[in-house]
Amino acid sequence: MCGRYAASRRPEDLAGIFEIEKWEPEETLAPDFNVAPTKEVHVVLDRPVKDAGSASASSSAPGKPVRQLRRLKWGLVPSWSTTPDGGARMINARAETVHEKPSFRRAFAARRCIIPADGYYEWVTGSAERELEVEGRRKRPRKQPYFVTPADGSVFAMAGLYEFWRDRTLPDDHPGAWWVTCSVITTEAETAPLAAAPDEGPRALADIHPRMPLMLTPDRWDAWLDPARTDTDDIRGLLAPPPTGLMRAYPVSTAVSNVRNNGPELLKELEGPEEGTLF
Template identity: 80%
Template structure:
């Protein structure tokens, strides 16, 4: 899955990388090294400009809330559970089927965090008492330091309890698509710990390589088979992973120091 990531690039940097034509300065987000569910995130999408009178899609950088609220939902309360959509079934699920066909986006990230779960049921004896071992967080990012373009979908939800002109009458939300984690060797692997992404967690956010960006964002593409073809995993060896401080486990901690690479897993954690 993808439950936490880092996103520190500025809108200007993202605009240059993705060929963005339009973004609103008032929607600029500060760098965030510990993005958690229900936070606002930058996304890249192709969509006609509102009230422009031109039906042609324009590449935009928008701010959406992470945690998709289906258009038919009675309330937004389940958003935190809709942060991920499985690539294998999103064309079937009622919550994701329409966004997959009509509203696809890219969620730019520096990389994502994942906690080793291989031994999450193992117990430690501490002063005669059983205590579950802490999970070791890893940061996963492109080996070359490029942007991690996570495939996403977005949706609009209308709050019927508010008048149409109210600034919070409409919610724009998104979900990150996940796929099976790579089983091949990492581009670079730490001396200790996982040798592949699947050693860390069986799922990972689906990374879109630049050759797929335009096709993925194009709202005119609606053929299900063609779209599902874009969900194929990228070539192996493009990612690296390294252990980071367990400070990232607390969502209140935020700063570039969270990305600091450890030489080995922290004492008291297990792989």
């Protein structure tokens, strides 16, 4: 799965990388090194501009799609949901079933996006039977976080979906009447050796966690974002995992486990797992 990631690039940088045509300064987000579910995140999407000042443009708008950088809430709320309460549980959609799940299939057909990241965090859980002897008492080891990122330092373009939800308890002109939310699509983690695999710890992404965000290589960005592509089989073909060997993973401080901690120090590479943890 993907439950935490880092996104520190400035909107100006993202605009150049993704050839953004429109983004609003008021939607700018500060660098976030500990993105957690329900936070607002930057998202790249192609959509006609119906009303530059309205977030309620949920219906199909005529005109040419415009590539936009938008600020959305992480945790998809289906349009048919009666409340937004389930959004925190909809942070991920499985690539294998996203086209058929009621919560995601409509967005998969028409509302796809890219969620830019520096990389994502995942925790090595170890074996339940492995314990540490601490002061004469048996204690389970702490989970060790790893940061997974493109080995060449490029943007991690996570495949995503977005959806509109109308809060019927509020009048049409209320600024909170419309929610725009998103979800990260995940796939099976790579079993091939990591680029620059560490001396200690996992040798492949699958050793860290069986799932990972699906990274879209630049040659698939335009096709994925194109809202005119609505054929399910055609779109599913874009969900093929990227070539192996593009990623590296390294241990980082357990400080990232607390969502209140946020700063570039969370990305600092450690020489090995922190004392008191086991792989």
